[in-house]
Amino acid sequence: MRVLASAPAKIILFGEHSVVYGKPAIAAAIDLRTYVWAEFNDRGAIKIEAKDIRVPGLTVSFSEDEIYFESDYGKAAEVLSYVRQAIELVREEADANGKGITVSITSQIPVGAGLGSSAAVAVATIGAVSKLLGLELTNEEIGKLGHRVELLVQGASSGIDPTVSAIGGFIHYEKGNFEHLPFMELPIVVGYTGSSGSTKELVAMVRRTYEEMPEVIEPVLIAMGKIVEKAREVITSDLDDEIRFVQLGRLMNINHGLLDALGVSTKKLSELVYAARVAGAIGAKITGAGGGGCMYALAPENQSEVATAITIAGGTPMITRISREGLRIEEVLP
Ligand SMILES: Nc1ncnc2c1ncn2[C@@H]1O[C@H](COP(=O)(O)OP(=O)(O)OP(=O)(O)O)[C@@H](O)[C@H]1O
Numbered sequence: 275m276r277v278l279a280s281a282p283a284k285i286i287l288f289g290e291h292s293v294v295y296g297k298p299a300i301a302a303a304i305d306l307r308t309y310v311w312a313e314f315n316d317r318g319a320i321k322i323e324a325k326d327i328r329v330p331g332l333t334v335s336f337s338e339d340e341i342y343f344e345s346d347y348g349k350a351a352e353v354l355s356y357v358r359q360a361i362e363l364v365r366e367e368a369d370a371n372g373k374g375i376t377v378s379i380t381s382q383i384p385v386g387a388g389l390g391s392s393a394a395v396a397v398a399t400i401g402a403v404s405k406l407l408g409l410e411l412t413n414e415e416i417g418k419l420g421h422r423v424e425l426l427v428q429g430a431s432s433g434i435d436p437t438v439s440a441i442g443g444f445i446h447y448e449k450g451n452f453e454h455l456p457f458m459e460l461p462i463v464v465g466y467t468g469s470s471g472s473t474k475e476l477v478a479m480v481r482r483t484y485e486e487m488p489e490v491i492e493p494v495l496i497a498m499g500k501i502v503e504k505a506r507e508v509i510t511s512d513l514d515d516e517i518r519f520v521q522l523g524r525l526m527n528i529n530h531g532l533l534d535a536l537g538v539s540t541k542k543l544s545e546l547v548y549a550a551r552v553a554g555a556i557g558a559k560i561t562g563a564g565g566g567g568c569m570y571a572l573a574p575e576n577q578s579e580v581a582t583a584i585t586i587a588g589g590t591p592m593i594t595r596i597s598r599e600g601l602r603i604e605e606v607l608p
């Protein structure tokens with residue numbers, strides 16, 4: 275039997291980092307996906323084929339166009355720990371420890387770019403392997419297992435990324451609970467700096483700053499939580515789109531300033547944010563963990579001008595749409 279599952283990337287519209295401290299956040303699944311095939315092997319081992327993982331600074335040996343890491347030889351590189359943990363967790367849940375499983379991954383999501391590649395690969399792997407092992411799990415349960423994978427690998431995780439990747443759509447998230455927000459086509463442009471940041475390291479860096487000066491950082495996190503509450507009010511109001519976008523844009527700009535205050539912006543991220551605003555975006559901010567990765571801009575009138583400005587500033591623009599669907603079982607072959 276072979277199973278193919280896919281799970282989407284996400285953008286965090288408001289509330290990254292503060293969500294790790296129990297504040298609310300708003301995120302949406304987007305139409306870039308990670309695909310995972312799962313099948314049994316008769317060697318009792320976990321075998322992972324990551325066909326297109328491109329991690330700057332990582333050198334791996336490969337044969338033809340495939341990169342192999344095999345955990346039974348103790349060679350599993352840290353870079354594949356999300357996938358390995360996902361497989362091990364599902365094997366445990368299914369009482370199938372020791373069963374040989376091969377997964378093969380292809381992905382459209384840039385890695386370490388703030389678009390939730392770690393959550394998508396964990397969720398798609400859990401989806402494919404649980405189906406293979408005959409476990410009946412809801413997408414919500416798979417999101418919770420994805421959260422456990424992120425906790426195991428990163429040490430800290432709010433769970434928002436695996437939740438939105440598993441269930442899809444546009445959500446408000448707080449302390450493990452989520453609620454779908456009314457669907458809204460968002461005229462956004464994502465700008466990729468081309469460099470990556472590690473969520474594990476960025477979350478740990480914010481934690482160190484918080485522990486050194488809680489009296490300074492706590493109010494920043496509280497303000498971020500208030501921004502999310504305000505944004506939710508605007509999104510669920512019956513004001514015209516034009517007015518809602520202007521208010522959301524202002525909140526994005528404030529949220530970006532506070533993320534910069536936490537130290538998760540970079541020169542390049544800020545350049546893309548300012549280039550987008552100068553080109554007419556009504557709001558622009560980092561999305562995801564920062565330290566490289568992506569920003570996004572809200573540009574109802576001028577998406578193409580903003581995309582050009584991001585290119586001129588040295589970034590790669592992506593015009594994406596919200597994905598209503600989260601985890602999907604694409605194929606089950608005998
Ligand atoms: N296609 C893939 N195959 C295998 N592992 C992957 C793949 N994509 C992502 N990963 C894993 O996820 C890690 C990147 O996760 P990280 O949380 O640092 O960034 P992100 O999820 O892309 O961004 P963010 O968490 O800010 O949204 C990679 O180092 C790798 O371990």
Ligand SMILES: C[C@@](O)(CCO)CC(=O)[O-]
Pocket residue numbers: 286289290291292293294388390430431432433434435473477562563
């Ligand atoms: C930085 C962070 O808030 C979002 C990463 O996409 C981490 C998390 O919520 O687990």
Ligand SMILES: [Mg+2]
Pocket residue numbers: 390391392393435473
């Ligand atoms: Mg991640």
